[in-house]
Amino acid sequence: MNHSSNFLTTFNRLLGLLIAMCCLTPLFALAQFKVDVSGVGxxxxxxxxxxxxxxxxxxxxxxxxxxxxxxxxxxxxxxxxxxxxxxxxxxxxxxxxxxxxxxxxxxxxxxxxxxxxxxxxxxxxxxxxxxxxxxxxxxxxxxxxxxxxxxxxxxxxxxxxGDKGVFATRIAYITKTAGKYSLWIADSDGENAQSALTSSEPIISPAWSPKGNQLAYVSFESRKPVIYVHELATGKRRVMANFRGSNSAPAWAPDGRSLLATLSRDGGSQLYQIDVASGEAKRITQSPGIDTEPTYTPDGSAIYFVSDRGGSPQIYRTPAMGGPVERVTFGGSYNISPALSPDGRWLTYVSRVGGQFKVQVLNLSSGQANAITDTTADERPSFAPNSKLIVFATVLQGREALMTTTLDGKIKAKLSGQSGDIREPAWGPYR
The missing domain is CATH 3.40.50.10070 (TolB, N-terminal domain)
Known part of the structure; x- marks a missing residue:
């Protein structure tokens, strides 16, 4: 993925044109990883x-x-x-x-x-x-x-x-090969990968339920973006959001009773809260811009999300039931893909800096943000459940790969495919 295609990928995700993102770069199925650790702590x-x-x-x-x-x-x-x-x-x-x-x-x-x-x-x-x-x-x-x-x-x-380890947890990611898209579940080191779903149409945006027994994701099998909830133990799944227009960017509430999503059913792309039991959707944001990529705070009291309401994509915060909106990111003109650490102390996201896309970590107490990667095409960071590591997608030596990094960026581990590329990582909760 070059810089221009990375820009198109992230921009199209923001706009809800999710099908374009999946078709930009071919992906190849991969069930095993080789882990290379680098850096000095x-x-x-x-x-x-x-x-x-x-x-x-x-x-x-x-x-x-x-x-x-x-x-x-x-x-x-x-x-x-x-x-x-x-x-x-x-x-x-x-x-x-x-x-x-x-x-x-x-x-x-x-x-x-x-x-x-x-x-x-x-x-x-x-x-x-x-x-x-x-x-x-x-x-x-x-x-x-x-x-x-x-x-x-x-x-x-x-x-x-003195901290809880995360090695027995799992990650989810997406691959594509020969026109087939696959959703994989693997150990935290990338080994023991098993396919949860394969489709001839794009699958994107996997999101773990708080208990780790379900995944929400977006599938285009109906030739439009529809949100599904998938039970991992049984393989059973059900449609969670298939409203008129686009249904995208699912994110679970901490109690597992509802999902956040970006819907365009009422015109524009705005945030809605969807009750998991009934499927009823309640609108959360009201803006003339595009609101997407929501994520709850660990206590469920607030939502961080991306919006272009100010003219360019930035990260904002609002109460979980809607209300005043506060801008969070100010460095740079393009900040997307927010993820909060489970301990509530850190926000990670992707920022475009000089045409390069880098993972940033923001200390929510001090407001200090730092780029923690030396790669230039980073995507979709996701925290480990102990808040000590981040997994993200990037490009190394012309190939897409997953990496984990410490919050200071000093220790990185490359989980790279031996014969292909991987995308859309999401780190699961404790089992």
């Missing part, structure tokens, strides 16, 4: 993750999954010890690890049981203090070993940082 915990005893015969290597997760978070730095295998019963030689400047050590085992399941055991050590930090134990089916590895990484992350 200010404060990282140096940790050694030993090869787990017995995992060489398991279908998934738990220690490798844990280490990749921790590195991608930006909070940890790997201290490698070549050929090191230790189970949870091993007593470490702490001086050996101190000489390598490791502060923490994770050891463990993967044992296949008679029924085919695996027992995962682990122990976390404080190398500096020379003492245990905790024990971990879980028994899972072989098919759930990757998820188990993510849960173990979450446990380590919380033990050492």
């Amino acid at each position: 200010m404060t990282q915990v140096p940790i050694t993750v030993a090869t787990f005893k017995g995992e060489e015969s398991a279908p998934q290597k738990t220690s490798a999954i844990v280490l990749a997760d921790l590195e991608r978070s930006g909070q940890f730095r790997s201290v490698l010890m070549s050929g090191l295998t230790m189970d949870e019963l091993s007593r470490p030689d702490f001086q050996q690890f101190r000489q390598k400047s490791a502060d923490a050590l994770l050891t463990g085992s993967a044992t296949r049981l008679a029924d085919g399941r695996y027992e995962i055991r682990a122990k976390l050590w404080d190398v500096v203090a020379g003492q245990e930090r905790g024990d971990y134990r879980e028994t899972v089916a072989a098919a759930d070993l990757r998820l188990s590895g993510h849960r173990l990484a979450d446990w380590v992350y919380e033990k050492l940082t």
Whole structure:
């Protein structure tokens, strides 16, 4: 995607001409990612993750999954010890690890049981203090070993940082190949991707429900933009908004009882609140411009959205039931795709700066905004549920890709397709 096509993509999304966005650039189906971590963080915990005893015969290597997760978070730095295998019963030689400047050590085992399941055991050590930090134990089916590895990484992350990890969460994204559009659900590292929907018509704007059991999205299968709600466990779905004109940009309320959407049923493109149970729509905004890309604050009291009511796309805020509108972004003449951090402290969005599209992070307390990427065609940032990471779509070396980044932009992980491109990422909630 070049700068001009990126401009058309984002501008057409703002105008509600969503079909144009999907057709600008060909996408290719992709179920696996390769994660490359880059950057240097200010404060990282140096940790050694030993090869787990017995995992060489398991279908998934738990220690490798844990280490990749921790590195991608930006909070940890790997201290490698070549050929090191230790189970949870091993007593470490702490001086050996101190000489390598490791502060923490994770050891463990993967044992296949008679029924085919695996027992995962682990122990976390404080190398500096020379003492245990905790024990971990879980028994899972072989098919759930990757998820188990993510849960173990979450446990380590919380033990050492005090914050909840997000490795066992999921992301959604869109691909296109051979005229087919697919909605994918994958682990937070991009692995274990499964198709939730395939269509010959465009699918865009996936949005997770608060419980993570449903996705709202826009489909053009009726040759117009219609909002659907899709149950992930059963595959069942229903039409949520098929009013006259365009139905686009769904966003869930924190309680899951309603959706925000941009509808043009009464002329123009304005924000409406749609009751999930009844399907009834109530108008929220009244402006001569275009209001779109809404998102709730974590407590549901207010809405952030994009509008060109001032002449160019900017981000605004209004009470959830409608009322006075306050402009939020002032830097630059083109700011779109707002997403709020779950802790309510940060707003991320895409800003056009000198013809380049970059992810920005705005501190809502201080009003300070910073560009956190060195790429030039960024799209659709989405926060992890612990507010520590952002996933976004961009272009690297002429190819579309997903990346995650820390809020300061210092640690980035590229989730890039080996044979194609991906778009429209949305980070799901805790399971």
